[in-house]
Amino acid sequence: MRFLFRVRGRRVRRLGLLAVSCAPLALWGASARADDGALFETVRAADLRVASIGWKLAVSNAPLCDRLEAGTGMQLHTLDQFDAARRESARKHFGFPTPVAVEGIVAGGPAEKAGLRSDDALVRIGSIEIAGLAGRPGTTDRLVAAQQAIAALPIGEPVAVDVLRAGAPVRLTLRSVPACRSRFELELDGGFGASADGTMVQIGSGFLDDYPDDQLAAVIAHEFAHNILHHRERLEARGVAYGLLAGFGGNVKYFRQTEVQADLLSVYLLANANYPVRAPIAFWRSFGPSKAGGVLRSRSHPAWRDRVATLEAEAAKVEGISARPIIPASLAERGAPLDGDWQSILIRSR
Ligand SMILES: [Zn+2]
Structure with a gap:
């Protein structure tokens, strides 16, 4: 099973x-x-x-x-993807003040260079409003939508990233690199x-x-x-x-x-x-x-x-x-x- x-x-x-x-x-x-x-x-x-x-x-x-896609070197996750039995403990553990957050940062990649950190909650990347992405509980819809929107950003151009870090707004600049899609x-x-x-x-x-x-x-x-x-x-x-x-x-x-x-x-x-x-x-x-x-x-x-x-x-x-x-x-x-x-x-x- x-x-x-x-x-x-x-x-x-x-x-x-x-x-x-x-x-x-x-x-x-x-x-x-x-x-x-x-x-x-x-x-x-x-x-x-x-x-x-x-x-x-x-x-x-x-x-x-x-x-190709815009490679950022950040691993994302969403509260939606946890099943009902664990969603509350996931919320407590990770915070998730917004539905999509940084689960981890790849060493040496653009996200690390931009200063992004694990558990930063995404608010906005360039023109992508995370709250505007549709997601149903128990699915990865919103995660996939966020990943696809980020992947489609102009490769190599700086974009502003707004996150919540321990509740406080932080703005960073992320410059992606070409990656295979x-x-x-x-x-x-x-x-x-x-x-x-x-x-x-x-x-x-x-x-x-x-x-x-x-x-x-x-x-x-x-x-x-x-x-x-x-x-x-x-x-x-x-x-x-x-x-x-x-x-x-x-x-x-x-x-x-x-x-x-x-x-x-x-x-x-x-x-x-x-x-x-x-x-x-x-x-x-x-x-x-x-x-x-x-x-x-x-x-x-x-x-x-x-x-x-x-x-x-x-x-x-x-x-x-x-x-x-x-x-x-x-x-x-x-x-x-x-x-x-x-x-x-x-x-x-x-
Ligand atoms: Zn094979």
């Missing part, structure tokens, strides 16, 4: 690394009510960990993206699911407990690559439906093609963000034997050993290139229809 104490964005169908959902809820389980404050802080740290990795990937790879979200289910829906990357909280940042970045980079390559749109253009039947029938070749392409691009995304290019290999060597073999083997995804062999060959290529950013030639194909040819880009492990 799922037990979330806050709702996330609309559920997306998995275009994921895996279609495996397993681990019980370690942290966010039923016993969590004893100390909501400690739990909120644990979640804040986990959200910021995902946001910081996503930030590095999205900013350092902006030259690879054909859809994608949101990064932690899914608090304790599981090992990861997905990309074209505009968002979601990663299950199980990964955060079990893998170091480099390998977490590898998982996020794979999903992010799906968005950069417009895989959702290109699969839909092929008439391919997502979901549980993804691994069956004539659709398999298209899914496998997108999976191998995402693995290949992820190596470049990691290199450009200054992560080790062999992090995905380390991840699969750990994750593959325990969670991607046997009955958990997905037909829509190549075997993990073949993915490792393919990643190793690409990492070796990237290690020979010192310039950054590296812009792989394969990006030029993202405007073309998928042809289902995964065989020629996958390297077999033996």
